[in-house]
Amino acid sequence: MDMITIPAVNMTPIMPEIFLSVLAMALLLINVFVPSGQKSYIGYISFIGVIAAAVLVGTGWGMHVESFNGAVVQDNFASFFKMIFLLAAGLAILISDQYMVREECNHGELYPLILFTVVGMMLMAAGTDLMTIFLGLEVMSVSLYVLAGFNRENRKSNEAGLKYFLLGAFSTGFLLYGMALTYGATGSTRIADIATFAAQQSLPSSNVMLLAGMLLMITGFAFKVAAAPFHMWTPDVYEGAPTPMTAFMSAGPKAAGFAAALRILLVSFSTMQADWSQLFWVLAVLTMTVGNITALRQDNIKRMLAYSSIAHAGYCLVGFTAGNPTGTAGIMFYMLSYTFMNIGAFAIIVLVGKKGEPNGNVMDFAGFGFKHPALAVAMSIFLFSLAGMPPTAGFIGKFYLFSGAIQKGYIWLAVIGVLNSAASVYYYLRVMVYMYMKEPTEEFDWLQVSAPIALSLLISVTGTLVLGVVPSIVLQYAQEAIKLI
């Protein structure tokens, strides 16, 4: 009997993950010694860590390194998404401090958990083995359950965590079953092997086990990206979770879900595109429509953004349906833009919320526009971007998503998409109606805008506008990234 020799592995592909994990662990330790009033420093350190990780990711751009026996890969696709995760995490960290202090749950563990979430998401994006992806997903999910319920004194937060947990675990069951069937059908969990196997099939979609495995996995990811009818957790969880975490959840995990789904479907199941495109067509339509229509009737702004987030997932699914470079690069670009604009919007909500009632109501924005012009302009930019108005990132993103669909010939899908996007304008405008066109019902308190939030707003606004005016700087990377996958 031989000793098991652990093979020499190339750590390069997972350097950012390692770095973040180590940092998170270190912070957990440091946290013990930081007095409760000064937990912000942990946040600052995390933010710096995120930047450092981004640098690490950035330096790896252009390389294609497989490692761990094919369990993980470093490629542009992964790097692009990792950047999105880091951005989301960075912005979320920036807006967390003020909120958490106000809500009196400023526990230092928050930041390490965010970092762990990022590690999980990164693994989802970089994983080339179903197991890696699954575990990445679980790391992310488990952290998110905690983050959603982080404000444990708050019943809504508890409820959000619990709901997220129960439904997340339930969806994990389906996802796993899908993976099991796929494994059974192909004899491997490696994405590349599955692809090889599927490619050998004359008619892969007639292999029922493989097909069912794929479909079940899709439902699992559909849950993560909040596609109808697997979306129902979203509004509740988004509403209940602490606002910065909502912001984070709406951007990061969604992107991660798309990353993993894209990799699995485009690589492993590329030969079955006809099948999954058809499914995504329906999912996209349902998701967009349900999200938008329901958002029309929301007064709670967080809930409204939650529904809108569902709708945005729907737009991304349009790109997914297309499954061509335009559409998929569109998804990548869109998720990046969405990170900017949505977290930006949530940052404003963080500011507007008051202690104990952090969930802004749309009515709370009455008169906001002229009381706090700069913030209101920022909010308007985010909302217009979410609505897909040029010259903002949201428009370019939608443009590419729908272009992908049109290029593929899914004209009607694109039409439904744009009509949805027109309908969505209504509820985004509604916020602006309150901001600019209604008189305030009560006097505004002086809003305290902490430096980190100001920074996050600055980043978000800049990102939203720059990506809207000169999107090439990012789009070309997205294009490159999608080519190599």
Place this chain on the structure above:
Amino acid sequence: MENLNSYLTVSAILFSIGTIGVLTRKNAIVIFMCIELMLNAVNLTFIALSRYLGNLDGQVFVFFVMTVAAAEAAVGLALMIAFYNNKESIDVEDVNMLKW
């Protein structure tokens, strides 16, 4: 060894029973147990397939699933406790402050 399909069928039955449990029970802990049942059904599928394929990947997967189940159990139960602390109940009928 029984043929593969027998095992798979059993796992499918267990999976479905778990699903029904999730859909019908009101107690969060019981729901969680039903989910565990579903996961176990999947585990059975994995191991049966693994054995059939002569490929141990599936079993390793089961190993990880168990880890995940443990992790989820820890966090999930902690969430339930936290919820219970505030609401004195873990009945999902009571978990509906957030709606519409």
Place this chain on the structure above:
Amino acid sequence: METLFFAIITLVAIVSAILVISCKNPINSALALVMTFFCLATYYVMLDAPFMAAIQVMVYAGAIMVLIVFTIMLLNIRVDATKKHSHKILLGSIIGFFTLINTVYILMKSHAAAPTGPFTGDMIKQIGHTELIGQEMFTKFLLPFEITSILLLVAIVGAVILAKKKL
């Protein structure tokens, strides 16, 4: 003989699974679940995976179920007290039934990939299941294995944050 054994185990597994979802008292459900887990462990043994069976018993039936039972006790929950929503049960059952039909149909219709792996029952018996698993886990699946450490860490931290009396 083996078939008979399989049938009995299957019967027990399914009956206890049904008990899991039908017992009013969560403790009873939990015990029924433990029963199911044991059945599954038995299956694993039958499938030449003794190591998995051992883990099943220790981790699942042991650790996880203890945790659950402990929580049930801690929260002092006895009976599923709220009134039954029969339509919910009906709808749930219908969906579950269709899930069953679907999955069984899948299994009927499908055929797994041809057995390609090197691990035959004899080989497993010869080398030892545990060693083979270890071999796999520390070579081919080293990364996932490492990830589980993070996962568990997260779970611990999370559980502490959520459930500790005073932070």
Place this chain on the structure above:
Amino acid sequence: MSNLLSLTTFLPILGVLMLLFIPKDSKSVLRSVTFVVTVVTFIASLPVLIGFQNNADFQFVENVPWIAAGPFAMRYNIGIDGISLWLVILTTFIMPIAVLSTWTAVEEKVKEYMICLLLLETGMLGAFISLDLFLFYIFWEVMLIPMYFIIGIWGGKNKIYAAIKFFVYTMAGSVLMLVALIFLYFKGTAAGMTDFSLLHFYDLRLDPATQTWLFLAFAFSFAIKVPMFPLHTWLPDAHTEAPTAGSVILAAILLKMGTYGYVRFAMPLFPDAAHRFTPLIATLAVIGIIYAALVAMVQEDVKKLVAYSSVAHLGFVMLGLFAFNEQGITGGMLQMLNHGVSTGALFLIVGFIYERRHTRLITDFGGLSKQMPIFATIFMIVTLSSIGLPGTNGFVGEFMVLLGAFESEIRWYTVIATSGVILSAVYMLWMFQRVMFGELDNPKNQKLLDLNAREIGIMLPLIALIFIMGVYPNPFIEKMQPAINKLIAQTKTSSVTAQLPVDQVLPAGHPVVAPAPEQNPAAEQQNVPAEEATPAVINPHDAK
């Protein structure tokens, strides 16, 4: 100066930057700065007018790469021809007037208001000068935002409803255009095009079925903006609620976006479909003319009446455009300018009395002529211009439109449309009579002041234009003539080919880039096989 157009377009943005640094309480400074900026923009646009050569080419072209990713390449490609020239000038001309018009009416949130106006100007100018379809779409959408705020923040009672209606209505139309735009682009790339340049798309020959769909999408979007019956209902609301400057800009320029869209995009890009849908468009235009006139007749609110009159006027424009001949299109273009001037002026006038009386109900007025003779005179002139009295601008446009339409296939529509001249006289004069004539019996009206110097100053340029364009419209016509002829050629050549069996001209499903029509008209007559008729994409500007 090669980047004159960019300068003109983005000067208002510079103005916005300046405004940002002015404290919001110094209202008169804010107003003055804005006014100066708009005037400077107008002055900056004059060299464009003077330097414009009377030919069909796009001039003052700027063309630099902008976005290039994936299958797309967008360029910052701008330029003007005779068609857009006047609309650009109209825009820069109207803006100072608009700024002046709400000098005293807008007392609150002046800074934001002025910023909105300037942003709007950039948006509008940008849309008129874009030669890149994508760029056009961007500006087209961007315009909505400031206008939305102008209506919604500084509007009247029902402003929110009006603002949202305006926005969502327009948005619903334009997103369909977006889909069509993308689809068109892919059709273009299939034929070897590499960017969104409009000039390339002109040479693209699409099969009629594709044209139909694309045309419908474009036309729908533009029809909302025009607005054509029955998509007009946002307009009365928007106009009624908007502040004076908003109404003026909306009427004078924004509505022209729709008609301009037809001239610039929908008609030349999809000539076959445009011809095919001429009966539909003409029907809607005619219904619009009659319908809006009838509805305007019974309005109780002056502003709403004027708003409905806009619908009728733009019906004439549409009728002219879809005559597809020189007189019709020239008339349509002139009518666009005329409508800009006279309806803009009408809204200003309504603004004047509203500012004084804070009501717009016709019944609240009566006999104002006695109290406000100057106002009466100006109002009269503008009214007459609006009903198209000869000697005023309205007549020239309307006459050309009707003449052109009468010469074309839509003759019978024209007959009905011509009766619109009766109705326009009815509703305008009736309104004028009720407001200005009769006993001055309302005590509130007896102390009204006549127009002040600022107000007269606002109106004078408009009045002057009313007469200049009415008496000597030739300079206007001459500048737009070559471009219009080119447009007609673009729409005509294709319809000639459309009459040929499609499979001879085009292999099924393979749109090809045909030689530029004016260069090789003979080739088309001889049904050149598609492969031969595919020279590289023609880009006259690359050649320069």
Place this chain on the structure above:
Amino acid sequence: MFDNVWLIPLFPLLGFLINGLLGKKIKNETVIGGIGAFAVLCSFAVSCMTILKLLSLPGEERLANVKVFTWMTCGNFNADIAFLIDPLSCVMIMIVTGVGFLIHIYSIGYMHGEEGFYRFFAYLNLFMFSMLLLVLGNNLLLMFVGWEGVGLCSYLLIGYYFHKKSAGDAGKKAFVMNRVGDFGFLLGAFTLYWFMGHNFNVWTIQFTELGKNAHLLPTGGVVTVITLCFFLGATGKSAQIPLYTWLPDAMEGPTPVSALIHAATMVTAGVYMIGRMNFLFIRSPETLMVIAVIGACTALFAATIGTAQNDIKRVLAYSTVSQLGYMFLAMGSGAFAAGIFHLMTHAFFKACLFLGSGAVIHSMHHALHHVHSHDDAQDMRNMGGLKSKMPLTFLTFLLATIAIAGIPGFSGFFSKDEILWQAFANPHHGQLNYLLWGMGAVAAGLTAFYMFRLVFMTFFGECRITPKAKDHLHESPMVIVIPLIVLAGLSVVGGYIGIPKLLGDLFGGIPNYFEHYLEPVFRLSEEYMAEHAAHGVAHHSVALEWGLMGTSVVIALIGIGIAFALYVVNTSIPAKFTATFPALHRAVYNKWYIDELYDYVFVNPCKALGRFLWKGFDVVVVDGVVNGVAKVVMSFGGIIRYMQSGFVYDYSWSMAFGVVVILGYYLFK
């Protein structure tokens, strides 16, 4: 040759600009009136020079197009600002500037002290400008400019007393009815332009060019359509059935306006237009018949209404409508020269009548004002016995009345008789001619009747206002009287330039100068007529002509006699008559309820339709659909929202449902 012809319209335009822009500052009435009158005088002078120059040319060369500048060109369409000088336009400018000048002079006196004096003169000058454009314009479009321009001035001047609601209404009515006519004019112009261009490649709107190419046109068919459209324009402008109702209402304007615009010049524009485009009308016998019939009907119909009116100006207004009917009867009979001739004589005597009535009203108003009476100064029932108070006015008025009544020797006789004869003898309408003649003759009798009724009620008998007021009645100032005298003189002698051939022969072969003078304009048409006459040129005996002439004179005399009997001899008869036939009287007095009919048939339905379209269609249907879609979407939002029940099992149910459906679809499809 006629290079300075553009000065003719220019002077009034300058006058308009000066008075319009500076009038308020000038304030001095003499200066304002002087500027206005002088501008017209200048035009008149240039017109005289022009016509003299024209007369110095041989007949065939009496035609000139004077281009000022290109107005608009677009493709094959070209419109110039250019003037056409030919005998027809010359006679028109003479009438317009001549009569116009007199009325300007008159107005200085009449409008004395009125508020907005400058405004009045500005409008008047603007009117002169427009009218001159109308008659001088060498193309359809320029004519249309004048055509609409005079309509505008008419509107402005009718609404001069804008504070009176009736004035505003009348102005609007005039404008709108004119617009209905303009609609026809435009359509006619479009059709003509398109038809000539499309079929014969003659893309032009210039009269001379059109005339040259008229031979290309077919007879009837499209030409009928075109000419009917144009005629619709003429009915609007010249107050013919069915668009005549605005003219009586237009009497709300100051009296000089009625004289100038609504009697002498503007309302005859329709006649002029038909004369100008005779080459077209002659090619459509159907249209000619329509014109003739409508002319005759209008002549008769308006005359009946005229008999029952009590407002002095309204009587004259209906008389104008009726006389215009004569002119159209002439045009419709192909007797263009006769129509134009009557146009001219009518301008003289009707202007005189209106100005005379203005003088009466002025005086009455003055008197009533002095005693603070609110009696209507225009109601003839308040007048009577004025001949002693205002002898000069009476005399001139009487001369003009005789002229209009068609008493031999006066101008009206010559022109009217010519028309009646042509109506009888023209080759176009066959048997219809007799009817036309009959209607014309009856109308002539009625004309004589109501005109003398007017004279008798106004100038004869006892004065019916309070004696106190009576003392304040006196003759008008010279500035008012002189124009009356001049016009009365013209009414008497104006007819002698166009003596009918029959009479001319009688008096030693005096030629019909007027007809001869206009011959270059109508020659081609007459030749065409000779060739194509539908019923052949009938040759009637001289005796018949004499007989008809005599008959018409007798009818007129009977009319006068009846008037004398009823209003001088036994003034109680009219009242008895009214009492006997109350319905008839009411109908006639109320103008046969035509206004009401129009209200019911056109105006009210239009308003109701508008209101329905607005409140019913626009708000309910169109907006309803739009808002309805929004509402439906919103309510869907509400429904879906409530599916989000907050219960975990519902959510998991939805997920499981999704899984089942997806799997089921793919597996069992």
